[in-house]
Amino acid sequence: xxxxxVAVIGGGIAGISAAIALADMGSLxxxxxxxxxxxxxxxxxxxxxxxxxxxxxxxVADELILKVFQYPEIRILTGSEVMSFSGKPDNFRxxxxxAAKEESLFEEVELKVGAMVVxxxxxxxxxxxxxxxxxxxxxxxxxxLDLERSLRLTGKIAKPTDGxxxxxxxxxxxxxxxxxxxxxxxxxxxxxxxxxRLSKLIKSETPExxxxxxxxxxxxxxxxxxxxxxxxxxxxxxxxxxxxxKVYGYVNSDFLQVKSINADTGEVILDEFDLIVLSVGLSPxxxxxxxxxxxxxxxxxxxxxxxxxxxxxxxxxxxxxxAGACQGPKSIEESMAHxxxxxxxxxxxxxx
Amino acid sequence: xxDKISKIGIFIYDPEGNLGKFLSVEAICSKLSGLHFxxxxxxxxxxxxxxxxxxxxxxKNKLSAAVIAGYSxxxxxxxxxxxxKKAGLNPYALAFINLGEAIVICGKKVKxxxxxxxxxxxxxxxxxxxxxxxxxxxxxxxxVLVLGGGIAGIETALTLAGGGxxxxxxxxxxxxxxxxxxxxxxxxxxxxxIRALKKEEKIKIISSSRLxxxxxxxxxxxxxxxxxxxxxxxVGAIVVAVGYESIVPIEELGENFNSRVIGQRDFEKRLxxxxxxxxxxxxxxxxxxDLKVQTQALxxxxxxxxxxxxxxxxxxxxxxxxxFDGGEELYKRAREAGVLFFKYVEKPGIKVLNNVVExxxxxxxxxxxxxxxxxxxxVVGEKAAPRKGFEELAKLLSVNLDSNxxxxxxxxxxxxxxxxxxxxxxxxxxxxxxxxxxxLTEARATxxxxxxxxxxxxxxxxxxxxxINSDRCVLCLTxxxxxxxxxxxxxxxxxxxxxxxxxxxxxxxxxxxxxxxAIELPLYTNAKVMGQLVNSMAGxxx
Ligand SMILES: Cc1cc2nc3c(=O)[nH]c(=O)nc-3n(C[C@H](O)[C@H](O)[C@H](O)COP(=O)(O)OP(=O)(O)OC[C@H]3O[C@@H](n4cnc5c(N)ncnc54)[C@H](O)[C@@H]3O)c2cc1C
Ligand code: SF4
Ligand code: SF4
Ligand code: SF4
Ligand code: SF4
Numbered sequence: 085x086x087x088x089x090v091a092v093i094g095g096g097i098a099g100i101s102a103a104i105a106l107a108d109m110g111s112l113x114x115x116x117x118x119x120x121x122x123x124x125x126x127x128x129x130x131x132x133x134x135x136x137x138x139x140x141x142x143x144v145a146d147e148l149i150l151k152v153f154q155y156p157e158i159r160i161l162t163g164s165e166v167m168s169f170s171g172k173p174d175n176f177r178x179x180x181x182x183a184a185k186e187e188s189l190f191e192e193v194e195l196k197v198g199a200m201v202v203x204x205x206x207x208x209x210x211x212x213x214x215x216x217x218x219x220x221x222x223x224x225x226x227x228x229l230d231l232e233r234s235l236r237l238t239g240k241i242a243k244p245t246d247g248x249x250x251x252x253x254x255x256x257x258x259x260x261x262x263x264x265x266x267x268x269x270x271x272x273x274x275x276x277x278x279x280x281r282l283s284k285l286i287k288s289e290t291p292e293x294x295x296x297x298x299x300x301x302x303x304x305x306x307x308x309x310x311x312x313x314x315x316x317x318x319x320x321x322x323x324x325x326x327x328x329x330k331v332y333g334y335v336n337s338d339f340l341q342v343k344s345i346n347a348d349t350g351e352v353i354l355d356e357f358d359l360i361v362l363s364v365g366l367s368p369x370x371x372x373x374x375x376x377x378x379x380x381x382x383x384x385x386x387x388x389x390x391x392x393x394x395x396x397x398x399x400x401x402x403x404x405x406x407a408g409a410c411q412g413p414k415s416i417e418e419s420m421a422h423x424x425x426x427x428x429x430x431x432x433x434x435x436x
Numbered sequence: 437x438x439d440k441i442s443k444i445g446i447f448i449y450d451p452e453g454n455l456g457k458f459l460s461v462e463a464i465c466s467k468l469s470g471l472h473f474x475x476x477x478x479x480x481x482x483x484x485x486x487x488x489x490x491x492x493x494x495x496k497n498k499l500s501a502a503v504i505a506g507y508s509x510x511x512x513x514x515x516x517x518x519x520x521k522k523a524g525l526n527p528y529a530l531a532f533i534n535l536g537e538a539i540v541i542c543g544k545k546v547k548x549x550x551x552x553x554x555x556x557x558x559x560x561x562x563x564x565x566x567x568x569x570x571x572x573x574x575x576x577x578x579x580v581l582v583l584g585g586g587i588a589g590i591e592t593a594l595t596l597a598g599g600g601x602x603x604x605x606x607x608x609x610x611x612x613x614x615x616x617x618x619x620x621x622x623x624x625x626x627x628x629x630i631r632a633l634k635k636e637e638k639i640k641i642i643s644s645s646r647l648x649x650x651x652x653x654x655x656x657x658x659x660x661x662x663x664x665x666x667x668x669x670x671v672g673a674i675v676v677a678v679g680y681e682s683i684v685p686i687e688e689l690g691e692n693f694n695s696r697v698i699g700q701r702d703f704e705k706r707l708x709x710x711x712x713x714x715x716x717x718x719x720x721x722x723x724x725x726d727l728k729v730q731t732q733a734l735x736x737x738x739x740x741x742x743x744x745x746x747x748x749x750x751x752x753x754x755x756x757x758x759x760f761d762g763g764e765e766l767y768k769r770a771r772e773a774g775v776l777f778f779k780y781v782e783k784p785g786i787k788v789l790n791n792v793v794e795x796x797x798x799x800x801x802x803x804x805x806x807x808x809x810x811x812x813x814x815v816v817g818e819k820a821a822p823r824k825g826f827e828e829l830a831k832l833l834s835v836n837l838d839s840n841x842x843x844x845x846x847x848x849x850x851x852x853x854x855x856x857x858x859x860x861x862x863x864x865x866x867x868x869x870x871x872x873x874x875x876l877t878e879a880r881a882t883x884x885x886x887x888x889x890x891x892x893x894x895x896x897x898x899x900x901x902x903x904i905n906s907d908r909c910v911l912c913l914t915x916x917x918x919x920x921x922x923x924x925x926x927x928x929x930x931x932x933x934x935x936x937x938x939x940x941x942x943x944x945x946x947x948x949x950x951x952x953x954a955i956e957l958p959l960y961t962n963a964k965v966m967g968q969l970v971n972s973m974a975g976x977x978x
Contacts (some may be wrong), residue, residue, distance in 0.1 A: 095640075108888035109599070121482065132802050150514050153483055160484075260763055269768060273759040301779075303728070303759035306852070307838070307845075310725035325779070394625055396761070396873055397880070404505060412761055417852065418877070424851075425880035428887065433596035 096124020098408020258297025512960025586614020
């Protein structure tokens, strides 16, 4: 019964959650993942526990990635992408291009499925586009993603220029979000929580570090998050309600100066830092439009896949459902729930 | 399955080549004399590769137990256990060691080797005599009880029914819809939902009723419903979706609460009856920093006032909590329409004079200048409060409330709507008030979790749950009180405490608390723990 088969495009947290729920309900599921591994972005994050767990969900991602291998009903096609698509709900045909065992060769696979879940996730905002912050130009300006990865791999925070431990650290919030000037008129939801958790971790491990968070508004993130914010303040992390306008530095030098302007007084503030972390937001995948055109689903004004009405799982094309950050910014926890919810919608359709 | 272990496998995985830097496998193996074992190293980076390597190793060496040693703490346990199961072997005859930790702790190379060998030998002894774990088939009732007929309960019920389960929805009041019934823009949406609910044959709605008693366990709860009629049902799972109460934060407002100061909900009514004055001040974030429902209501109402009545609108808040779908756009539209926003740190001063409300505010950037606004009406953000019956309901279900009196999830990282008691879930505002889209997603995700659990109608449990020796038990009830998952009950007939396997999470707390040592966990029997102690005291290596 190929009509009960389901294709999940994208094997991040959302895609895996959807696939597991669908397999539980007796569907044969194909995960079509472009990368060589499943897990998506969440697979690269560090644990942010200090004296206790700070609920960042990174470890849950690790668990899920392992869990998916327990399911013989889930076929994971890594190195794969959708090339073309036809048919109607209950009877879709997908043409997949898959990296063959021998390198640099591709094979074509055809899948017949009853429904599809799109879970292609997001791209971190390309911080180079915010030229005034000097990402890639100054080595000690990094993104939160760079920081996550280095914490995961080495367990340490270091200045890229000489590997030493930075003393004065700044986080810039809303980089690539809530910024009409670059066409990003939305809040990315996850960068406040991750920046606070990261800075709490750094401050707890190296109490002598001096951390400033430049922000507009701190967003809530579930039960107990305000407590976390209070504990950050208690540790001496500085919150400055003001986004910097420019970073000055010299190529191949350590020296970084941050300029910010007090919006109300017009006063110019200059401050020096050893390391600047850009809290990059969530942007749509670079090729989101290609997939939208291939599958015939709509995008919203920002390029995320548009959901119909209050039910955030239905795309504009019947039989194709949405899960995770491809529909709009979401945390790991929300992406998992959204994936499960998508599976419920698929199940409802397939039962009819 | 064989009783006696013939050969123990030592499977070392080292995908990043980290172990190689510290010790050689040959060195480990040369020190393992006396053990009947086979060893191999896998450097496969991908999990599939790891699984294939392991399965081949097991087959080739005809293993019946194995020690798995890796460098990272990333536990691949499930992969190995599954392979063992597939080969018809006892998955509990596997032990896992994190050698990376040993390396970090020891530092010196010679010591590292000793420590690694010690860990492996200890683990091998541990699994050497691990008998197979019994399994038990448990039938699951495919009916679900949903408490609460607000949008969270409705969406959960619809999704459950859509997935093929029967639902009994119990609403305390007369009508369905709950909180959002008061929001104008959502009337059509809610109407459609309620109609769908009433049409669905799999859903039975019982209104003006409440849960009066519960017994049993996940898959087979016995519940008593009281109201106009009384009924006793068996259900497989229980969903608590009883909402919350919004109240004006009178305490925070002090004596200034009067008719010129109202809550957001009352203002909603004024909006629909066109009773809106010329100068309005909104004030949010006096309480509930973790919630963004206030901000969404604020932006929606401020925009409506500006557009339809062209009043002067000033909004005072701590943070603009726009992290919900469409939040930033809504904020932008409000600003463009002419709504003014100010952010405060210290709580603004509120004075009610004859016919005006005076709100004064210290601007963060001008600490010495006070800003004063006059308004005809002050609309304050409400605080979310638990409902009266929460405590009683929590007791009935043996689940916990958090420090604010809302239902306490077990582990927010996995599925935040799971309670500490298997088969009981909390959806919507009774756990955490959220925006409507978030609540709907949560409801559907929870329904899916229940579908995954109950749809097959039965489950095969590995009996790794605690076991109580009824001859020893003196019914002191210590374990009943200390079990965090409500998994222990009293069997009056047999005069003993009893563990319900499906609810037990094998945490071991009861075993350590029982004063007469009547409780054991099959994977950690007292005899085994003692043996391990003796071994480690005698020194295991060389
Ligand atoms: C710096 C940073 C830190 C963060 N920290 C946290 C945190 O601490 N806690 C938290 O909860 N959240 C955090 N987040 C958010 C978190 O990353 C997301 O919630 C989560 O990754 C979303 O999961 P997803 O499955 O929707 O998308 P993704 O993780 O992006 O996964 C999408 C998958 O789809 C694949 N894919 C994409 N396009 C295609 C295609 N056309 N065909 C096939 N496959 C495709 C990708 O390769 C990828 O594997 C953070 C985000 C950033 C940027
Ligand atoms: S949720 Fe985050 S902080 Fe907590 S244990 Fe997991 S990875 Fe660590
Ligand atoms: S979550 Fe915080 S940092 Fe991220 S876009 Fe929203 S307000 Fe800015
Ligand atoms: S703690 Fe021990 S003795 Fe007391 S009731 Fe439980 S099993 Fe019986
Ligand atoms: S092992 Fe833990 S969960 Fe199981 S009965 Fe004992 S205390 Fe309860």
